[in-house]
Amino acid sequence: MPVVRSVDAQVHEIHNARFTSMIRPGTGSAELCVWQTEIAPDSVGVAHRILGEEAFVLLTGEVTITIDGESAPLTPGDAAVAPANSMIAIANTTPAPAVLLVTVGVGFAAELPDGSTFTPPWAS
Template identity: 30%
Template sequence: MYVVSETEQRTTRTPAADVFALAAPSQGSVEIATWRVEIGAGSATPVHSIDREQVWMPLSGVFEVLVGDRAERVGAGQAAILPAGAVRRVVAVGGAAEALVAMGVGGTAAVPGGESGIPLPWAQ
């Protein structure tokens, strides 16, 4: 058994969100990567895709999750399952929002029409 705590060394801060790495291969997990994400009020992730299925589980606030041309709002007590390869954007609406996210280990991001194969440091 491993117990993993958030650390500043495993925290990624971007203009859109703060990502706090938890389970990952570098922390003893073989199959699943998890992290906690905080997105500020009115902030959004860039439009991107991930090559792994992700499950977003809001802890507080509300997220609008856009996948392709579909938009859904999710909050605490719900989960949004985002398919691998789907072009997506996640927006905090009505205030800051926080979620736990899980996916298979590894994983890379791509920006439509731009860079691909970008490693996700919190999933390594």
């Protein structure tokens, strides 16, 4: 039975956020990727187009998620789903970090503002 211990999870930092990879092909998953994202206080994430569906559950803190130009605040326990090919951005304008649980399908990628495609290492 594949178990990923928190002390063994890979951590990646980019754009004022920390991504802790939990479930992905590299840890034994065939179809799903799950990670935690910690968003630094007073930061706005880079808007990008996701090339697969992405689901979010806010665990702690507060964020505003924007999906295709429509923004909504999230508080702990709230969830959001962004459809494939949507533009998304997440902002944490509070003085405390925010933590989300995120899941996507294997093969997930995003298109960055410069048009390049990015496959996150925490999802591969």
